[in-house]
Amino acid sequence: MIKRNQPVLLKRITKMKQATDVTEYRKYDGFSGLLNAIEMEKAAILDELDLAHLRGRGGAAFPLGKKWRHLYSSKSDTKYIVCNADEGEPGTFKDKALLEHDPLSVIEGMVIAGYLFSAKAGYIYMRGEYRRIQKIFQEALDNAEQAGFLGENILGIPGFDYKITIISGAGAYVCGENSALLNSIEGKTGRPRVKPPHLADVGLYLQPTLVNNVESFAGIPVILREGGQAYRDLGTEDGGGTKLICLSGHIKNRGLYEVNLGTPLQEILYSEEYGGGSSTGRTLKFIHFGGQSGPIGALRNLDDCIYSYEGLWDKDLSIGSGAIVVMDEQVSIVDYLVNVAAFFAHESCGKCTPCRLGTTRILELLTKFNTQTAVAGDLERLEKMLMHVTNLSACGLGQSVANPMKSGLAYFPEEFEAGIQKVAAPVKGGLW
Amino acid sequence: MNSLSLSEKEAIILANDSDPQRILNILIAIQYDSEEGYIDEETAKLVAERLHLSQARVYEILSFYAILKTEPQAKYVLKICNSTPCLYTGGGMLSEMLETILEVPADEPTPDGLFMYHSIPCIGACDQGPVIKIKDTVFGDLTEAKVYQLIDDLQNGCYQEL
Ligand code: SF4
Ligand code: FES
Numbered sequence: 274m275i276k277r278n279q280p281v282l283l284k285r286i287t288k289m290k291q292a293t294d295v296t297e298y299r300k301y302d303g304f305s306g307l308l309n310a311i312e313m314e315k316a317a318i319l320d321e322l323d324l325a326h327l328r329g330r331g332g333a334a335f336p337l338g339k340k341w342r343h344l345y346s347s348k349s350d351t352k353y354i355v356c357n358a359d360e361g362e363p364g365t366f367k368d369k370a371l372l373e374h375d376p377l378s379v380i381e382g383m384v385i386a387g388y389l390f391s392a393k394a395g396y397i398y399m400r401g402e403y404r405r406i407q408k409i410f411q412e413a414l415d416n417a418e419q420a421g422f423l424g425e426n427i428l429g430i431p432g433f434d435y436k437i438t439i440i441s442g443a444g445a446y447v448c449g450e451n452s453a454l455l456n457s458i459e460g461k462t463g464r465p466r467v468k469p470p471h472l473a474d475v476g477l478y479l480q481p482t483l484v485n486n487v488e489s490f491a492g493i494p495v496i497l498r499e500g501g502q503a504y505r506d507l508g509t510e511d512g513g514g515t516k517l518i519c520l521s522g523h524i525k526n527r528g529l530y531e532v533n534l535g536t537p538l539q540e541i542l543y544s545e546e547y548g549g550g551s552s553t554g555r556t557l558k559f560i561h562f563g564g565q566s567g568p569i570g571a572l573r574n575l576d577d578c579i580y581s582y583e584g585l586w587d588k589d590l591s592i593g594s595g596a597i598v599v600m601d602e603q604v605s606i607v608d609y610l611v612n613v614a615a616f617f618a619h620e621s622c623g624k625c626t627p628c629r630l631g632t633t634r635i636l637e638l639l640t641k642f643n644t645q646t647a648v649a650g651d652l653e654r655l656e657k658m659l660m661h662v663t664n665l666s667a668c669g670l671g672q673s674v675a676n677p678m679k680s681g682l683a684y685f686p687e688e689f690e691a692g693i694q695k696v697a698a699p700v701k702g703g704l705w
Numbered sequence: 706m707n708s709l710s711l712s713e714k715e716a717i718i719l720a721n722d723s724d725p726q727r728i729l730n731i732l733i734a735i736q737y738d739s740e741e742g743y744i745d746e747e748t749a750k751l752v753a754e755r756l757h758l759s760q761a762r763v764y765e766i767l768s769f770y771a772i773l774k775t776e777p778q779a780k781y782v783l784k785i786c787n788s789t790p791c792l793y794t795g796g797g798m799l800s801e802m803l804e805t806i807l808e809v810p811a812d813e814p815t816p817d818g819l820f821m822y823h824s825i826p827c828i829g830a831c832d833q834g835p836v837i838k839i840k841d842t843v844f845g846d847l848t849e850a851k852v853y854q855l856i857d858d859l860q861n862g863c864y865q866e867l
Contacts, residue, residue, distance in 0.1 A: 363788030363827035396726075401733055401772045402828045405841045441730040444771030446826060460725040460758065462769040519831065521790040527832035561789070598790050598831075612789050616826060 275499050277507060281515050282491050283531045286374040293413040295420040298377040304422060306494030310385050311428060313497075318389055319345060322493075324501025326513040331357055331449075331486030332563060332593040333669075334512070334582060340483070343473040344390060347481040354386045354395035355458070355477060355484045359442050359449045361400055362564030363616065364596030367517035368487035370529050372399065373406045375491070376413035380437065382490030384422060385497060386483055387435035395437040396477070398454050401444050411439055446620040450668050451484040453622070464622045465668035488517055488595075508534035511583040516592065518580075522599040523557065525549035538578040542599065555601040559684070561609075563593015565616050566673035569606075571684040589680065606685040607692055610678055611639045617674045628671030631662035635674065642692030652689060656682070708740040714748060718755045725756040728766060732773055737840060742778035771825070779814040779821035781859050781867060784838045787824035791834030795847065799835055800824065802852055819860065839867050 275281055285301045286292075298304065310318055323338035344352065356379060360368040371379055383395045399407050414437055418424045427433040440458050448454050448463035455477045457463035476482020492514055496504045505513030512534050518541065521527050526549040532541060542548040542557070551557050560570050562585065570578070570590050578588055585591050600609060614636040623629045638655045641647040659675035666672050682689060717734045721727040731752060736744055744752075744767055753763045767773045785799045786792075800811065803822045807815050811823045822837075830836045833845025837855070842864070844855055858864065 360829055361827065364790045364831050365827070366829040366831055369829045400829075401729065401770075402838075404733065404737070407730075438724075438726070439730070440726060441733055442770075443729045443733055443766075443773050444825075445769065457729070458726055460728045460756075460766075461762075462765050464769075521831040521834065522793060527834075529832070565789070596790075596831075600793060604793055609789060609793070612787075612792055616788060620826070 275495070275503055275507065277533050280531045281495055281507065282371065282375075282378070282488065282517060283529075285378070286370065289375070292374050293376060293409060293416050295377065295416050295422070298375075302498060303377055304381055304494075306497035307381050307385050307388070307422070308428075310388060310497045311430065311433075315345070315389055318385075318497065321496055321501035325492075325496040325504040326501075326508070326511075327489065327492050327496065327504065328512045328582060329486060330488035330492070330516070330595070332362070332566075334592060337485065337489055337492075340473065340485070341386075341389070343471070344481055344483045347474055349481050351480045352390045352392045353477040353480055353482040354383055354390065354392045355451075355455065355482055356383055356395070356397040356487060356490050357449065357451060357454055357484055358397050358399040358403070358487045359454060360403075360487070360594075361446045361449050362566075362594045362596055364519060364521050364561065364598040365564055365594040366519050367529055367595055369403060369406065370517070371487050371491050372403065372410055376410045377417060378491040378494060379410075379487055380413060380417050380423070382485075382493035383437055384417075384427070384435060385493050386485075386490070388427075388433060390483065392483075393434055393436070395435060396440055396458055397437060398440045398442060398448070398458055400442040400448075402442075404441070407439055407441060414439070445622070446616075447622040447668070447670055450670060453668070454484065455482065464624045465670075467667055509579075509581040509583065511586075512581060516580075516595055518595045518597055520548050520597050520599070522561075523551055523553050523555070523601040523604075524597075524599045525552045527552075532580060534581040535584070536580050538575055538580050538584075541580055541597070548599070551601055553601050553603070555603055557599055558602040558604060559600050559606065559609075559681075561598040561600070561613075561677060562590050562596065564596050565613050566670070566676055567591060567593040567596070568676045569680040569684070574684070605643070606681045606688050607639060607643045610681050611636065611643050613677050614639050614674075617670070621670065625665070625667045625671065627662050627665035628667070628674070631658055631666070631671070632674060634658050635662065635678065639678075642689050645692050645694060647689075647693045649693065651693065709735060709738055709748075711751070713738070714751060715755070718752065723755050725758055728752065728756055728758070728763070729770065729773075731756075732767070736773065740780070742782065743774040743776055745775075777814075780819050781821070781839055783820065783822040784825045784828075785822060786826070786828055786830070786834065786836050786838070788827040788831070790827070790831040791836060794834040796835035798849070799837065799847065799852065802849065806853070806856055820856070839864075842867060 327337045328334040425434045452466035453463040618632040663675045753760045
């Protein structure tokens with residue numbers, strides 16, 4: 274039985290001594306999700322996933338059941354399973370914890386997918402910054418294979434052959450975008466593809482491909498072990514399960530936590546069990562949710578906010594990757610956004626002009642506000658630029674650059690206005 | 706020049722099954738194992754040949770991915786996270802500090818070839834900001850005193866594995 278307010282995904286992490294050891298993993302319910310799955314009709318597996326209402330944990334929050342159903346219905350003998358472990362969202366370090374301390378749970382989720390889709394090959398694309406963890410993960414793969422959970426005739430089932438390969442990233446944020454990631458696996462530069470076609474139809478090597486995040490895969494064994502309904506009950510109406518959250522910034526207890534979807538945000542920020550309040554002694558001012566491309570919320574509006582998909586949507590926010598970056602009142606929103614913009618200008622892959630040039634223009638404009646050298650009309654120019662970059666960019670990176678900027682503008686307009694020169698700038702320095 | 710011998714490089718390629726899908730694994734492993742910390746022309750050619758890829762493809766990859774370098778690096782490259790969670794918890798001071806201590810601008814090796822520093826985006830250690838990463842090792846919760854200590858320790862060869 275799984276209960277609310279107890280770790281589900283992180284439950285083994287504190288207990289296991291050797292994260293890659295299959296025997297120990299099995300002692301804590303490991304592989305029982307897979308063992309259940311192979312006893313079930315494949316259609317019934319899909320039903321459980323739908324019931325569980327797990328939303329993709331990489332950031333897009335698309336219902337996982339629907340995605341899996343789409344791939345299931347596509348007619349092809351070759352299908353690929355890909356785990357997106359290119360965690361590069363600033364403020365996010367949750368996948369790292371699973372990959373390092375409970376790799377077999379991610380593997381189990383991927384094997385269940387391999388079974389369901391009769392896939393022969395799975396890939397995990399792990400960011401180059403996690404090189405040390407790649408070694409740990411490889412050890413877990415080797416151990417799983419030795420124990421008969423990977424390789425040929427898995428669990429004695431003839432024809433159940435499935436292998437997982439680790440592909441390293443090499444420092445490109447854009448590779449977190451699923452189609453860019455597939456290009457990178459194919460040994461090319463990681464620039465996004467034009468979509469449609471959907472990756473479930475035309476993915477890796479043009480074959481139907483499933484791409485899910487690390488945390489999503491780790492949730493699959495829980496669903497098949499405990500049942501879809503039990504999993505759903507851990508969360509709320511619009512999303513089942515628990516969520517890994519990463520607290521950082523000006524918060525006392527920075528770190529990784531697992532919460533039930535539906536936990537009050539105030540509890541996450543201020544209770545000693547989680548954030549413990551401000552680390553600087555100053556009042557907290559705003560929160561950047563879900564990574565650099567996520568929206569920003571002003572704390573003064575978040576007293577009654579519930580941390581769940583619908584709870585955040587109600588406030589024009591979103592869960593995204595699970596990052597919760599908290600800033601205190603000393604941080605100027607404009608200064609903060611300049612740094613966010615610099616990140617995007619740096620990470621734009623350059624394939625489309627609106628994103629390549631637009632991110633640079635946004636950075637320049639924000640810098641003007643920050644140095645109080647903006648002029649009348651700049652605010653309108655900024656807003657127009659944000660709209661263009663959102664609408665004309667080809668991939669999620671460009672399309673979401675405006676999220677933090679727009680919410681910053683909406684909640685703290687006075688800070689932007691203060692950056693507009695109303696009088697000629699005084700001459701600085703001495704007489705010369 | 707690359708300090709790895711041909712057979713060492715070949716061993717890395719073979720350990721990755723000469724698999725073009727794993728070109729990044731291969732390039733990173735060679736770069737990290739070599740003292741100069743970059744992929745020189747000869748190595749790029751070798752990888753292209755063994756993976757049956759064009760040299761242009763390999764160069765495209767070398768220029769696209771931030772971790773891969775085509776110029777010699779210092780022995781210790783100090784990578785400072787400059788993404789917002791780290792930047793606003795003390796990370797802002799690190800570049801200036803290193804410039805003062807090492808007396809070189811970002812991306813330029815110190816005259817003795819020992820140090821170099823530059824900023825990089827988030828490395829997934831945001832709960833320990835400010836952080837500096839050297840190869841696979843993260844130094845977190847840095848203070849001014851700790852940075853001085855780190856430079857000292859590196860100078861005195863305290864971190865053999867780096
Ligand atoms: S939107 Fe930006 S990151 Fe995405 S493909 Fe276009 S240029 Fe590249
Ligand atoms: S923001 Fe610095 S490590 Fe993540």
